[in-house]
Amino acid sequence: MASPEKTVRALIVDDESPMRDQLRARLHDVWPELVIAAEASNGIEAVSMADLHKPDIIFLDIRMPGQSGIEAARHLYNRCHIVFVTAYDQYAVDAFEQGAMDYLLKPVTADRLQMTCTRLRAQLESAPADIGEQLQQLTQLLQRGEAKKPEYLRWIQAQVGNSLRMISTREILFFQSDEKYTVVQTAQAEMLIRKTLKELADELDPDEFWRIHRSTLVRVDAIAEVTRDERGRQMLKVKGFPTALEVSRNHANLFQQM
Amino acid sequence: MSASQFNKGMDFLRDAVAEATVLWWSFFDWLALVESRQLLITYFLVFAFGVIVNLPEAAVWFIIISYGVKVLAGGKRKAELVAKDATAQADVATLERRLAEARMATLQAQVEPHFLFNTLALIGQLIETDPPQAAKIHMHLIEYLRATLPQMRAAAGGTTLGRQVQLSRAYLAIMQARMKERLAINFDVPDYLEHAPFPPMMLLILIENSIKHGLEPKIEGGQIDVSATLIGGTMHVNVRDNGVGFNMKSDEGVGLANVRERLRILYGDKAELVIEAPEGGGALCSIRVPFSMMEKH
Numbered sequence: 033m034a035s036p037e038k039t040v041r042a043l044i045v046d047d048e049s050p051m052r053d054q055l056r057a058r059l060h061d062v063w064p065e066l067v068i069a070a071e072a073s074n075g076i077e078a079v080s081m082a083d084l085h086k087p088d089i090i091f092l093d094i095r096m097p098g099q100s101g102i103e104a105a106r107h108l109y110n111r112c113h114i115v116f117v118t119a120y121d122q123y124a125v126d127a128f129e130q131g132a133m134d135y136l137l138k139p140v141t142a143d144r145l146q147m148t149c150t151r152l153r154a155q156l157e158s159a160p161a162d163i164g165e166q167l168q169q170l171t172q173l174l175q176r177g178e179a180k181k182p183e184y185l186r187w188i189q190a191q192v193g194n195s196l197r198m199i200s201t202r203e204i205l206f207f208q209s210d211e212k213y214t215v216v217q218t219a220q221a222e223m224l225i226r227k228t229l230k231e232l233a234d235e236l237d238p239d240e241f242w243r244i245h246r247s248t249l250v251r252v253d254a255i256a257e258v259t260r261d262e263r264g265r266q267m268l269k270v271k272g273f274p275t276a277l278e279v280s281r282n283h284a285n286l287f288q289q290m
Numbered sequence: 291m292s293a294s295q296f297n298k299g300m301d302f303l304r305d306a307v308a309e310a311t312v313l314w315w316s317f318f319d320w321l322a323l324v325e326s327r328q329l330l331i332t333y334f335l336v337f338a339f340g341v342i343v344n345l346p347e348a349a350v351w352f353i354i355i356s357y358g359v360k361v362l363a364g365g366k367r368k369a370e371l372v373a374k375d376a377t378a379q380a381d382v383a384t385l386e387r388r389l390a391e392a393r394m395a396t397l398q399a400q401v402e403p404h405f406l407f408n409t410l411a412l413i414g415q416l417i418e419t420d421p422p423q424a425a426k427i428h429m430h431l432i433e434y435l436r437a438t439l440p441q442m443r444a445a446a447g448g449t450t451l452g453r454q455v456q457l458s459r460a461y462l463a464i465m466q467a468r469m470k471e472r473l474a475i476n477f478d479v480p481d482y483l484e485h486a487p488f489p490p491m492m493l494l495i496l497i498e499n500s501i502k503h504g505l506e507p508k509i510e511g512g513q514i515d516v517s518a519t520l521i522g523g524t525m526h527v528n529v530r531d532n533g534v535g536f537n538m539k540s541d542e543g544v545g546l547a548n549v550r551e552r553l554r555i556l557y558g559d560k561a562e563l564v565i566e567a568p569e570g571g572g573a574l575c576s577i578r579v580p581f582s583m584m585e586k587h
Contacts, residue, residue: 048408048468054415074509095404098509120407138407139414186541189567198565198573200542203550219554220562 040156041069043085045078045101046093046117051138055091055117058140063149075099079107087112089152091136094118102174106167113152113160124170133163184237188216190223197223201240205270206250206277207232219272244268245280258287321360322367329360389555401438409464416467427467430460438491451518451527452484454493458516461494465501472511473501479518486525486581489556495545496529496575503543504533504573512572525581532572549577 042059046052052071059066069085072078076098082090090112094101102124105114116135118124128135134148155161188199199216208215209229216223233243241249256269258279266279266287279287324332333353340349409431416424437457455477466473497514505512512532519526546563553561557579566574 047472048412049470050412050415050419050468053419054411057418076509097507119411120404138411183539185538187536187538196567196569198536198567200546200565202542202547220559 039067040065040089040153041067041085041087042089042091043070043072043078043081043087043112044068044091045072045075045081045096045104046091047073047096048093049073051093051117054138055140058142058145059149062142062146066149075101075104078104082108082111088156089113089115091115091117094121094124100174102167102170106164106171109160109163109167111160113155114163115148115152124174133161133166184240185232185235188225188227190216190225192223199223201236201251202253204251205254205273206248207241208249208277209247217273242283242286244283244286245278246282248277250277318359318363318367319371321356322364323371324360329357385555388551401435408468412464412468423467427464430463433457433460434464438494448487449490450484451479451486451488451493451525454488454490455479455484455516455518458493458497461497462514469506469511473505474511474513476513476515477517479516483518483520483525483581486583488525488527488579489552492549492552492577493527493529495549496577499543499545499575500529500531500533500573503537504531504535508533520581523581524578526576526578528574528576530568530572530574532570535571535573536567546575553577553579 044052044055044059046055052073056068056071059068066089069087070081072081074096078090078092078101079099090105090108092101092105092114094116095118096104101116101118105116108114114133116124116128116133117138117140118135119138125135125137134151136144136148186201188201188204190197190199199218203218205217205219207229208217210224213224214227214229214232216225229247229249232249233241236249239252241251244250250268250270254270254272256271258266258268259276261267261276266284267276268279268287269276336352337346337349340346340352409427413424413427413431416427434457459477462473462475466475493516497516500514505514515528515530517528517530519528542565546565550563553563561577561579564576564578566576568574
């Protein structure tokens with residue numbers, strides 16, 4: 033039990049203000065002596081508020097703009113006791129169960145909060161648990177759930193009239209270099225960009241686009257068939273595009289098996 | 291002068307050769323595919339004709355040569371034609387499969403559990419502090435679920451832009467109750483476009499994208515503008531936000547790819563999804579479909 037003279041201070045962090053109000057009201061019911069030193073609405077603000085107010089406990093929402101609750105916790109876990117709050121996060125909740133970290137599910141019920149507060153009161157005497165490694169694992173877990181290959185270019189920008197068109201790589205059939213420009217061909221339009229084929233080949237996913245010629249980069253999913261013409265050259269047909277593209281001898285081995 | 295005449299002559303010759311080639315190949319295809327009984331009758335007629343015009347020898351040669359061609363090359367040509375037909379059928383099958391897949395993806399992509407649980411948590415909070423507001427959000431949630439839950443949607447049938455806008459307003463009202471002053475909303479859809487047919491879920495997918503990738507990640511939040519205009523015979527339905535803008539290295543996502551695929555299946559080349567990076571930052575997504583006045587009942 034905390035000594036009666038010492039006031040216990042807490043920080044509530046959630047990007048949605050109604051949820052902060054709710055937690056504050058619930059906490060007041062189950063732990064009236066607890067002082068809510070401050071509230072924050074994102075991860076970055078949470079860290080600076082913690083520097084300023086030095087709370088004993090932080091209630092941290094997980095999904096927030098700027099910096100997630102998990103990232104914020106990595107800065108804060110050795111300074112104060114952390115309780116995560118979430119409405120739904122299957123990865124996180126599994127990890128909390130395994131790592132014995134405390135967490136609350138929204139909407140927070142009085143009974144569940146009572147349990148957490150009792151546990152917190154007992155823990156306040158000792159230093160916060162070392163959860164650094166678990167947080168690290170959790171960060172990786174959450175990132176894996178979101179994006180698989182963040183390292184490659186997925187959008188191409190092209191000036192069309194006065195506007196800057198964004199073309200998803202999924203829309204593109206092929207790139208072909210012209211004298212000064214590179215032509216981007218989609219099923220519906222042809223656009224010019226300044227990026228060179230060399231730059232594109234370096235930045236795009238090599239599994240998504242193949243180089244079939246010094247001046248041609250084709251999207252693998254758009255390939256319809258490869259045939260030989262009367263002069264023995266390999267010609268590549270692209271879905272939804274009438275003209276065949278030449279495969280140069282240097283790249284002919286791409287289609288050897290076909 | 292003589293050069294242009296020569297060119298004209300060449301053009302004529304080229305056309306004639308091209309025409310002859312086409313005729314020869316259609317004769318060849320006919321020969322390859324024709325059944326022997328029909329061929330026999332044809333030969334009899336050719337022979338009879340040959341006798342009438344007093345050229346029976348030519349008719350016999352025709353019969354012998356064409357039969358030779360049928361025996362020697364007909365089999366291969368026939369196989370080719372059958373293969374071509376099979377490919378065409380396979381294309382139709384592929385298109386049908388992709389339509390089914392696109393529909394499935396739409397069904398699965400909707401109603402994110404995170405959205406549902408957060409909204410329910412909000413309603414729980416509002417019941418204690420602001421019951422009238424709780425009732426309002428509750429109604430919006432019902433409207434949203436009615437449109438997005440697969441079981442509910444199956445019976446919906448054709449839908450109009452007005453209906454889709456109404457659904458989007460319900461969704462945004464929920465998001466605004468949660469994000470409060472971090473979200474500003476503006477609708478600009480003229481009355482006369484409300485009855486125009488518009489495919490289901492597409493507008494909502496664009497709006498959800500704007501919230502999820504543009505405005506939610508932005509600390510200070512921002513504004514979302516939904517508008518519709520008629521340009522020529524094409525209806526433009528635009529969703530614009532001033533959020534964090536594009537991450538050049540993150541995939542466009544299932545939602546947008548699905549919208550594009552469904553537009554292609556529904557309208558072919560007559561519709562498109564245009565994505566732009568506006569000057570002031572953020573993102574602009576525009577669905578452009580052929581405009582038709584009224585839904586037929």
